[in-house]
Amino acid sequence: MDIFSFLVQTLNAVQYGLLLFLVASGLTLVFGIMGIINLAHGSFYMAGAYLAFGLTSATGNLLWAIVLGVPLAMAIGAALEALLFVHLYKRDHLEQVLLTYGLILIFEELRSILVGDDVHGVPMPDFLAGSIPLDDTLSYPVYRLAISVVCVGLAIGLYFLIQRTRLGMMIRAGSHDRDMVQSLGINIKLIYRVVFALGVVMAALGGMLAAPISSVAPNMGGQVLILSFVVVVVGGIGSVWGALIGALLIGFADTFGKVILPDFAGVMVYLVMAAVLLWRPEGLLGKG
Amino acid sequence: MEKTINRLTGLLAGAALLGLVTPAAHAADTLKVGLMLPATGTYAKLGNAITNGFKLYVDENGGKIGGVAVEYAVVDDESDPAKATENANKLVKRDEVDVLVGTVHSGVAMAMAKVARGTKTLMIVPNAGADELTGPLCAPNIFRTSFTNxxxxxxxxxxxxxxxxxxxxxxxxxxxxxxxxxxxxxxxxxxxxxxxxxxxxxxxxxxxxxxxxxxxxxxxxxxxxxxxxxxxxxxxxxxxxxxxxxxxxxxxxxxxxxxxxxxxxxxxxxxxxxxxHYADGLDNAKDKAFRAGYQKAYGMAPDVYAVQGYDAAQLLAAGLSAVSGKVDDRKGMIAAMEAAQIDSPRGTFSMSAAHNPVQDIYLREGKGSANPVVSVAAKALADPARGCRMK
Missing domain, CATH: 3.40.50.2300 (Response regulator)
Known part of the structure; x- marks a missing residue:
């Protein structure tokens, strides 16, 4: 591999890793702070992509679709929390898995009834549609670079929210001792609702941003869900920074696995996960 | 549950013997077709197109195939190989179908083929492209109206x-x-x-x-x-x-x-x-008639899957007409299906010794949302059917 290819592949890896982070961050928040295993997280990713498809068709522009879609996703998240997830906090993981797996089936069926089983495409905004030529054959799509910038921005924003704001302090406190926080007069139920809605928004936003470079298709959430869990486990459950490092690590493992060891591309990601867990069973930034 | 059902069937059988129940329509003068296709999941659309194509031919011929009235038994295979053997057995043993038609997913189709081989049921594959189906798994009673990968x-x-x-x-x-x-x-x-x-x-x-x-x-x-x-x-x-x-x-x-x-x-x-093996804008009368008929019946344009379903019915018709509708004359039917020239919307094709279409393959070019034909890339191309013992 020459230096040029290496640099382009590095760019591929970072860009893929950042997109993974966007989806996995919501999962790690909900998992780490609320203790909920949410298998339906991939479905929120799919819902985001379909929202982008529907709203872009209606408004004619992906940016409007995102502006409208984010509050919608937040409302869906808050409603789901209020109706279903609120009953799960005191239950064990098996019951959480049962409910959230059921949600996957319901979301897929709803999608089939509302939009059908066809594959769709979403046009990207015109000003991001170009490509930057890297050499005479290869160019890099501007949209992919834009996604990376947005993801970095969101990562910083999320870090700031959790580490530097009052709400973030309450969220962190709530993850340590729910009862104590409540007895201090903080409305923990509301905080959980906000965290869950935030998680749904991150997943849906991931779906919306990925929609133009991906295809909007049935069962598109499944693969993302598995990779997100890998990222969360590698990074350490509940750690947003861990999710970022984990996502980048998985991005590199997947990209360079495909190039250097093509026959083992399918297991590369899981080998990295196994190696990390052997070294640090709690994940890279997890608290043991 | 199982026992109750068995008792119920027993009761029904007894009732039928006593003449209390009119015998079900499945006499010698009907052809019972087991449609085992995906109705849900990723391949639901393909399964529907195949079903539509098959039924279009039957409806065009007054509800008959080769002069024999058609009765359907339908199973949603969910494209799930784990349920395939059980589903195929349901159609063959419970519904006693004369012919199995299915399916889209290759893994499911291979499990069906094993059931068909074991029970000697006639089977027509209207999509699944696994080379094995008309290769190592080929059998006198298994036909395919689609393609190999x-x-x-x-x-x-x-x-x-x-x-x-x-x-x-x-x-x-x-x-x-x-x-x-x-x-x-x-x-x-x-x-x-x-x-x-x-x-x-x-x-x-x-x-x-x-x-x-x-x-x-x-x-x-x-x-x-x-x-x-x-x-x-x-x-x-x-x-x-x-x-x-x-x-x-x-x-x-x-x-x-x-x-x-x-x-x-x-x-x-x-x-x-x-x-x-199919393209838009083919210049043959059969395709034009097929497209018009399909559009009229279902309000949408047909695709390659609909063609494959339509041809599954046509192949059966060729077999049944040759034995003047005697569903029990399996040998005669199979011989006629092997020799058939199917006038398909894709162009005429015949069956190879391994029971896969010998067909033209078209070169097409994407234009708008259609794939108009550019040229014929290969004339009457037969799959090599490696591993098939019927060659």
Missing amino acids: WQPSYAMGPVLLDKGVKKVVTLTWKYSAGLQAIEGFKESFTAGGGEIVKELTLPFPNTEFQPYLTEIASLKPDAVFVFFAGGGAVKLAKDYAAAGLKDSIPLYGSGFLTDGTLDAMGGAGEGLQTTL
Whole structure:
């Protein structure tokens, strides 16, 4: 591999890793702070992509679709929390898995009834549609670079929210001792609702941003869900920074696995996960 | 539960013997067709198209196939290989169907074929392209009206050689359909002096193509040949165009790349050339009549899957007419089906010794949301049916 290819592949890896982070961050928040295993997280990713498809068709522009879609996703998240997830906090993981797996089936069926089983495409905004030529054959799509910038921005924003704001302090406190926080007069139920809605928004936003470079298709959430869990486990459950490092690590493992060891591309990601867990069973930034 | 049902059937059988129940319609003068196709899941649309095509032929002929009234038994196979044997057995043993028609998913179809072989039930495969079905698994009672994965790709080799293409990189998912398709292409392309520079595969259903596109750009082949379908096909075409490769290194594929996916690809599918046993704008009267009839019956344009379903009914009709509707004359039916010339919307085809269509493969080019025919890439192409003992 020459230096040029290496640099382009590095760019591929970072860009893929950042997109993974966007989806996995919501999962790690909900998992780490609320203790909920949410298998339906991939479905929120799919819902985001379909929202982008529907709203872009209606408004004619992906940016409007995102502006409208984010509050919608937040409302869906808050409603789901209020109706279903609120009953799960005191239950064990098996019951959480049962409910959230059921949600996957319901979301897929709803999608089939509302939009059908066809594959769709979403046009990207015109000003991001170009490509930057890297050499005479290869160019890099501007949209992919834009996604990376947005993801970095969101990562910083999320870090700031959790580490530097009052709400973030309450969220962190709530993850340590729910009862104590409540007895201090903080409305923990509301905080959980906000965290869950935030998680749904991150997943849906991931779906919306990925929609133009991906295809909007049935069962598109499944693969993302598995990779997100890998990222969360590698990074350490509940750690947003861990999710970022984990996502980048998985991005590199997947990209360079495909190039250097093509026959083992399918297991590369899981080998990295196994190696990390052997070294640090709690994940890279997890608290043991 | 099982016991109750058995007791119930026993009671019913007793009642029937006593003449209390009118015997079910399944007498010698009906043909019971077991449709085992996906009605839910990713392949639901394909299953519907096949069912529509099959029923269109039956309806055109007054509810009959080869002069025999048709009765259906339907099972949703959910494209789940784990349930395939049980589902096929339900149709064969409980519903006592005369013929099994199915299915889309190759894994399910192979399980069905094993049931059909074991019970000697007549079976027609209206889609699944696994080479094995008319290869190692071939049997006198198993027919196929679609294609083998090998067929469309094999036809692409000479097309590229004619264009002066010497070096090709291939890309597909690492699963049997993709690998078989790439093998077919490789066989004809290298036999004609072409070189496969690199065979790239990615795990199914992974769609992160970027690393492969970077590699293709650095290998600089004359062309790229791929096998993808559905959402993966859409993403590949878009990524390929966005990476600026579409203009410098032309992309070719087996026809499923652009079937039903062109709308979602946006402009990225425009001009993509693929090979398949069906195309838009074929110049034959049968196709025009079929398209008009399908449009009228279902309010939408037919696709290659509908054609395959229609032809499954046509093949049965050829068999049944030859034995003047005697469903029990299996030997006669099979002999007639083997000898049949099917006047298909895709053009006339016959059956190979392994019971797979010997058919023309068309070169098509993506235009808008259609795949109009460019030329005939291979005339009367037969699958080599490797491993089949009926040859």
